[in-house]
Amino acid sequence: MQKAGLIHPSNPGCYYYLPATVRSMEKLTRIIDQEMQGIGGQKLDMPSLCSAELWKTSERWDLMGKELLRLKDRHGGDYCLAPTHEEAVTTLVAHQMNVSYKQLPLLLYQITRKFRDEPKPKFGLLRGREFYMKDMYSFDVSEEAAYQTYESVCEAYTRLFSRLGLRCVQVQADTGNIGGKLSHEFQLPADIGEDRLLLCGNCSFSANVETMSSDRTDCPQCKTGTLVESKGIEVGHTFYLGKKYSHVFNAAFTNAQNKPSVAEMGCYGLGVTRILAAAIEVMSTEEGIRWPGLLAPYQVCVLPPKKGSKVDEAAVVAEELVHTLGETFSGLRGEVVLDDRTQTTIGKRLKDANRLGYPYVIVVGQGALEETPRFEVICQQTGETMFLSRDGLFDLLGRVETV
Amino acid sequence: MQKAGLIHPSNPGCYYYLPATVRSMEKLTRIIDQEMQGIGGQKLDMPSLCSAELWKTSERWDLMGKELLRLKDRHGGDYCLAPTHEEAVTTLVAHQMNVSYKQLPLLLYQITRKFRDEPKPKFGLLRGREFYMKDMYSFDVSEEAAYQTYESVCEAYTRLFSRLGLRCVQVQADTGNIGGKLSHEFQLPADIGEDRLLLCGNCSFSANVETMSSDRTDCPQCKTGTLVESKGIEVGHTFYLGKKYSHVFNAAFTNAQNKPSVAEMGCYGLGVTRILAAAIEVMSTEEGIRWPGLLAPYQVCVLPPKKGSKVDEAAVVAEELVHTLGETFSGLRGEVVLDDRTQTTIGKRLKDANRLGYPYVIVVGQGALEETPRFEVICQQTGETMFLSRDGLFDLLGRVETV
Numbered sequence: 001m002q003k004a005g006l007i008h009p010s011n012p013g014c015y016y017y018l019p020a021t022v023r024s025m026e027k028l029t030r031i032i033d034q035e036m037q038g039i040g041g042q043k044l045d046m047p048s049l050c051s052a053e054l055w056k057t058s059e060r061w062d063l064m065g066k067e068l069l070r071l072k073d074r075h076g077g078d079y080c081l082a083p084t085h086e087e088a089v090t091t092l093v094a095h096q097m098n099v100s101y102k103q104l105p106l107l108l109y110q111i112t113r114k115f116r117d118e119p120k121p122k123f124g125l126l127r128g129r130e131f132y133m134k135d136m137y138s139f140d141v142s143e144e145a146a147y148q149t150y151e152s153v154c155e156a157y158t159r160l161f162s163r164l165g166l167r168c169v170q171v172q173a174d175t176g177n178i179g180g181k182l183s184h185e186f187q188l189p190a191d192i193g194e195d196r197l198l199l200c201g202n203c204s205f206s207a208n209v210e211t212m213s214s215d216r217t218d219c220p221q222c223k224t225g226t227l228v229e230s231k232g233i234e235v236g237h238t239f240y241l242g243k244k245y246s247h248v249f250n251a252a253f254t255n256a257q258n259k260p261s262v263a264e265m266g267c268y269g270l271g272v273t274r275i276l277a278a279a280i281e282v283m284s285t286e287e288g289i290r291w292p293g294l295l296a297p298y299q300v301c302v303l304p305p306k307k308g309s310k311v312d313e314a315a316v317v318a319e320e321l322v323h324t325l326g327e328t329f330s331g332l333r334g335e336v337v338l339d340d341r342t343q344t345t346i347g348k349r350l351k352d353a354n355r356l357g358y359p360y361v362i363v364v365g366q367g368a369l370e371e372t373p374r375f376e377v378i379c380q381q382t383g384e385t386m387f388l389s390r391d392g393l394f395d396l397l398g399r400v401e402t403v
Numbered sequence: 404m405q406k407a408g409l410i411h412p413s414n415p416g417c418y419y420y421l422p423a424t425v426r427s428m429e430k431l432t433r434i435i436d437q438e439m440q441g442i443g444g445q446k447l448d449m450p451s452l453c454s455a456e457l458w459k460t461s462e463r464w465d466l467m468g469k470e471l472l473r474l475k476d477r478h479g480g481d482y483c484l485a486p487t488h489e490e491a492v493t494t495l496v497a498h499q500m501n502v503s504y505k506q507l508p509l510l511l512y513q514i515t516r517k518f519r520d521e522p523k524p525k526f527g528l529l530r531g532r533e534f535y536m537k538d539m540y541s542f543d544v545s546e547e548a549a550y551q552t553y554e555s556v557c558e559a560y561t562r563l564f565s566r567l568g569l570r571c572v573q574v575q576a577d578t579g580n581i582g583g584k585l586s587h588e589f590q591l592p593a594d595i596g597e598d599r600l601l602l603c604g605n606c607s608f609s610a611n612v613e614t615m616s617s618d619r620t621d622c623p624q625c626k627t628g629t630l631v632e633s634k635g636i637e638v639g640h641t642f643y644l645g646k647k648y649s650h651v652f653n654a655a656f657t658n659a660q661n662k663p664s665v666a667e668m669g670c671y672g673l674g675v676t677r678i679l680a681a682a683i684e685v686m687s688t689e690e691g692i693r694w695p696g697l698l699a700p701y702q703v704c705v706l707p708p709k710k711g712s713k714v715d716e717a718a719v720v721a722e723e724l725v726h727t728l729g730e731t732f733s734g735l736r737g738e739v740v741l742d743d744r745t746q747t748t749i750g751k752r753l754k755d756a757n758r759l760g761y762p763y764v765i766v767v768g769q770g771a772l773e774e775t776p777r778f779e780v781i782c783q784q785t786g787e788t789m790f791l792s793r794d795g796l797f798d799l800l801g802r803v804e805t806v
Contacts, residue, residue: 008495011482014450016495022446043425047417047533048451048516049472069452071474071484073532074520079414081474081484092411092419113451113516117477129476130450 001124001280004289004355013121013129017273020297020356024276025132027295029111030403031163032134032270035156041107041136046088048113052078054087058248069115069129081115086241086267089137090249093263099253101141104263105149109136111272123192125277126233132272139251139263143242146264150182150240153268157186157236160270164292166279168235171197171206175239182240186270187232188278195232200225233278234271241265288355293381294403299335300325301358303349307342311366315342317373318364328394331402354380360397404527404683407692407758416524416532420676423700423759427679428535430698432514433806434566435537435673438559444510444539449491451516455481457490461651472518472532484518489644489670492540493652496666502656504544507666508552512539514675526595528680529636535675542654542666546645549667553585553643556671560589560639563673567695569682571638574600574609578642585643589673590635591681598635603628636681637674644668691758696784697806702738703728704761706752710745714769718745720776721767731797734805757783763800 001007001021008016017025033043052070055061061068061080069081082088089108093099099106114133121129136153140146154170161168166188173185185208187197196209198216202225209229212220219225245251246263255261276295283290291297304318305311318338326333337358339349346363353361359381367374367387375393377386388396404410404424411419420428436446455473458464464471464483472484485491492511496502502509517536524532539556543549557573564571569591576588588611590600599612601619605628612632615623622628648654649666658664679698686693694700707721708714725741740761742752749766756764762784770777770790778796780789791799 008498010450010491011452011454011480014452016450016491017448019445019447022448025448042422044422045420045425045428047413047419049414049417049518049533051414066477069474069476071472073472074469074522077414088413088419095411115452119477130452 001277001289006280006289007124011129013118013127015125015128015130021276023297024291024295025272027403028272028276031160031294032111032272034403035160036107036109036134036136039107039152039156040105041109043110044108045110045112046082046085046092048081048115049079050082050085050088052080054091055080058087058245060087066119067116069117083114083116084133084267084269085110085135086137086245086265087249090245090251090265093139093246094249094251101253101255101261104139104141104253105145106139106263107136107149107153108138109134109268123277125273126192126281127194128273131274134270134272136268138266138268139246139253140266141253141255141261141264143264146240146242146266150238150266153266154184154238157238157268157270161186161188161235164275164279164294166275166282166292169197169199169206169232171208171232172211173208173237174210181242184238185232185234186236186238188235188282189230190233190278190282191231192281193231193233195234197230197232198227199230201228202226233274233281235275235278236268236270238268239266241267284357289357290381291357291359293359294401296357296359298337298358299332299400299402300360300362300397301337301339301353301356302362302364303339303346303353304342305365306345311369312342314364314366314368315340317368321362321364325394325397329398329400331400332397335402350378354378359400362393404680404692409683409692410527414532416521416530418528418531418533424679426700427694427698428675430806431675431679434563434697435514435675437806438563439510439512439537439539442510442555442559443508444512446513447511448513448515449485449488449495451484451518452482453485453488453491455483457494458483461490461648463490469522470519472520486517486519487536487670487672488513488538489540489648489668490652493648493654493668496542496649497652497654504656504658504664507542507544507656508548509542509666510539510552510556511542512537512671526680528676529595529684530597531676534677537673537675539671541669541671542649542656543669544656544658544664544667546667549643549645549669553641553669556669557587557641560641560671560673564589564591564638567678567682567697569685569695572600572602572609572635574611574635575614576611576640577613584645587641588635588637589639589641591638591685592633593636593681593685594634595684596634596636598637600633600635601630602633604631605629636677636684638678638681639671639673641671642669644670687760692760693784694760694762696762697804699760699762701740701761702735702803702805703763703765703800704740704742704756704759705765705767706742706749706756707745708768709748714772715745717767717769717771718743720771721765724765724767728797728800732801732803734803735800738805753781757781763803765796 006021111134138149173183175183199206200219203222205221251263252260304315322336322338325336361378363376409424514537541552576586578586602609603622606625608624655663707718725739728739729736764781766779
C-alpha cells in the first residue's frame with residue numbers, strides 16, 4: 001500500500017492514510033454499519049483515554065503488560081490508551097437505570113482508532129500500533145440468548161466478507177486475555193498471514209493451530225477428512241464472555257420476575273484497517289493494487305486522448321461522459337475520475353490506471369467520434385476488455401454496486 | 404446534553420457519545436466534508452501518536468507545556484497525543500517528491516479525535532480533553548495565493564454555519580502558539596461562552612477582546628459605530644502561517660522557474676464536537692433539546708395511539724406511514740422513528756418527543772381513521788401545530804432537507 005501511495009509511514013507502526021485510502025475506509029465503514037445495524041447494533045463512541053482504575057477493576061491493567069500504552073495526565077492520574085473497551089462499555093451499561101429484560105439484547109458498537117504497543121510493528125497496516133477497529137459488545141438475559149446473539153454476529157461477519165468477495169474462514173480460537181468461554185477467529189487465508197490454521201479438506205471444520213495439537217491430521221468433526229495447514233490473516237474475532245465483565249462492573253437488568261440479574265455478554269471485533277490491507281494483499285497482482293469492488297476508492301477512470309493527437313476533440317466527449325455518469329447513476333456520483341493529464345500518452349495513463357486498480361477504465365478515443373460511438377472498457381477485476389456502445393456502457397456501469 | 408441522555412461522563416473531560424449523538428456527529432461530518440471538498444479539500448487521516456522529535460523540530464514540544472499529553476512507548480521513545488497536526492502534515496508534504504506549482508494549492512484535512520490536557524475540563528463537550536476536530540492545512544505558491552485560499556476557507560466556514568442556521572461571527576484573533584501572521588476566530592454568540600468579543604453595532608467589525616483594548620468603545624473600522632461586548636463560543640479558527648512550518652520541515656515545490664520554493668501555509672480548525680454542543684446550547688429551550696435541522700439525529704417521530712384506546716386501530720396507519728415515508732423520500736430513510744411504547748399515553752410520549760427535539764412529530768389518532776385522513780403535525784423548531792391531509796403531510800416532509 002505504501003508503494004502505491006495509499007499510506008505513508010510516520011512513527012513505527014503508525015501511518016498517514018492518504019486520500020484514496022480514506023475513501024476506501026469510509027466505504028468499508030458504511031458496509032460495517034449496514035451489517036451491524038442490520039442485526040440491531042447501535043453505534044456509539046467511547047473515549048480513547050481510559051482511567052487505570054477501570055482497568056485495575058478487571059485486573060487487566062497488570063495483565064496487558066507492555067501492549068498497553070500508558071500515560072499520566074497533568075494531575076498525575078494514570079490512564080491507558082484503550083486497545084479494546086470491555087471495561088468502558090460494561091461500566092456504561094451498569095450506569096443505565098432501570099434496564100428491563102424487554103430491552104435486551106443490547107448491541108453496542110463503535111468504529112474507532114485503537115492503540116496497541118506492538119513489540120515489532122510490521123506489514124504496514126496489518127500489524128500497527130494505531131489502527132481502526134470495529135468493536136461490538138452484546139448484553140443478553142441468558143446464556144441461551146447470548147449464544148443466539150453470538151451466532152447472529154458471526155452470520156453478519158460472514159455476510160460482510162461475502163459482500164466484499166473475500167474468502168474467509170471461521171475458525172475455533174483461543175480466548176486469550178479477553179477471557180470467556182467460546183471464541184472464533186475470522187481468517188483470510190494468505191501466505192503473508194501470521195496465524196497457522198488447520199482446515200479440513202472434507203467438511204467445514206477449521207481451527208487455529210493454537211487450540212489443538214499441530215501434528216494432528218485427522219478431522220475431529222467429520223472423522224474422515226484430512227487436516228491441511230494454511231496460513232491466515234486474522235480480520236475478526238468473536239468472544240462469548242459470559243459474566244466475566246458484567247459481574248465485576250455489575251451490569252444488570254431487571255428480569256421477568258422483576259429481580260436484578262447480571263447480563264450475559266459477548267464481544268466482537270473487526271480489524272477495519274486490517275481488512276482493507278488484507279484484502280489488497282490477497283487480491284492484488286504484479287501489475288497493481290486490486291480492491292474488493294465495493295471498496296475501490298473510485299469506480300471508474302475515464303481517459304481522454306492525448307493532446308495534439310488527431311482525435312483530441314474526443315476530450316469533450318470524455319468530459320461529458322464523466323458528468324453524465326454521475327448525474328445518471330446516484331451510486332456513481334463522485335466515483336468517476338477524469339485522468340486529464342493529456343500531455344501523457346494513453347498507454348502511460350492506462351498503466352497508471354491499471355496500477356491503481358480502478359474497477360472500470362474507459363478509453364475515449366477514435367471510436368467515440370464515430371457515428372455510432374464505441375468505447376473501450378477495461379474491467380480490471382476480470383482483466384476483460386470490451387468495446388461498447390454508449391447504451392452498452394451505461395448498461396454496464398448502471399449495474400455497478402456501490403455503497 | 405448529559406441530562407438528555409446524549410452523552411455520558413467517563414474520565415474528567417471525556418465522554419461516551421451515545422447513539423443519537425453519533426448520528427448527529429455523522430451528519431455534521433458529512434456537511435463538513437461537502438464544504439471542505441467543495442473548495443478542493445482532500446481528506447486524509449494522520450496518526451494520533453506523534454514522535455517528540457517532530458515536535459521538538461518545531462519547538463512546540465516545550466512550548467505546549469502541560470496541555471500536551473505525553474507518553475513513552477515500550478522502547479522508551481517519547482510521544483505525544485496530537486492536539487493539532489501542523490508538524491505531521493508539513494513533514495508529510497515535505498516527503499512528497501516532485502510537487503509542481505501546478506498542483507498547488509494543496510488542501511489537506513482530516514476529521515479525527517484530538518487530545519488536550521485541559522486544566523479544568525468543563526461544560527461537557529465544550530471544553531473536553533478528548534474531542535473531534537476538523538483540521539485543514541493549505542500549501543500555496545505565494546503569499547497572495549495563500550490569502551486567496553485563506554479567504555475561500557473562511558467563506559466555506561460561513562456557508563457551513565449558515566446551512567446549520569447558526570449565527571456566527573468572524574472575529575480578528577490572536578495567533579497564539581500556532582504562530583503566523585493573520586488569524587480569525589469563528590464565534591457563536593452565547594452567554595455560556597468563555598470568549599469576550601467586541602462587536603460593532605454599525606458595521607461588520609468584530610474582534611476578540613484579547614486583540615485590542617477591552618475598554619475601547621469606538622469602532623476602528625467604520626469610525627462611527629459603538630462596540631458592544633458579547634460572549635462567544637469559539638467553534639472555528641483560521642491561521643495564515645506563512646512559512647513558519649514549511650521552512651522548518653522544508654515543504655517545498657518546484658516553481659514556474661523550475662526552482663525549489665518553500666510553500667506558504669495556512670491552517671484551519673473546526674471544533675466538531677464543540678459545534679454540536681454549542682448549537683444545542685444556543686438553540687435549546689426549557690422544554691428540551693433543539694437541533695439545527697440538518698443535525699437532528701432523526702427527523703420525524705410518529706406516535707400511534709395508546710393501546711386500548713378507542714382508536715387503537717390507527718396504529719396500523721402509523722406503522723404504514725413510517726414505512727412509506729422512508730420508501731418515498733430517500734432523504735428520510737432511517738430518519739423516521741415510531742414511538743411504539745403504546746402502553747404510554749400520547750401526552751407522555753409527546754412530552755418525550757418535545758424533550759428530544761425531533762423536528763417533526765406526527766400524532767396518528769382519530770383523524771387518521773376518517774374518510775379524509777388528517778394528521779396532527781408539530782414542527783418543534785417553530786412550535787407550530789398543523790392538521791394536514793396525507794398529501795399535505797407528504798408535501799411538507801418531502802421538502803425536509805437532509806444530509
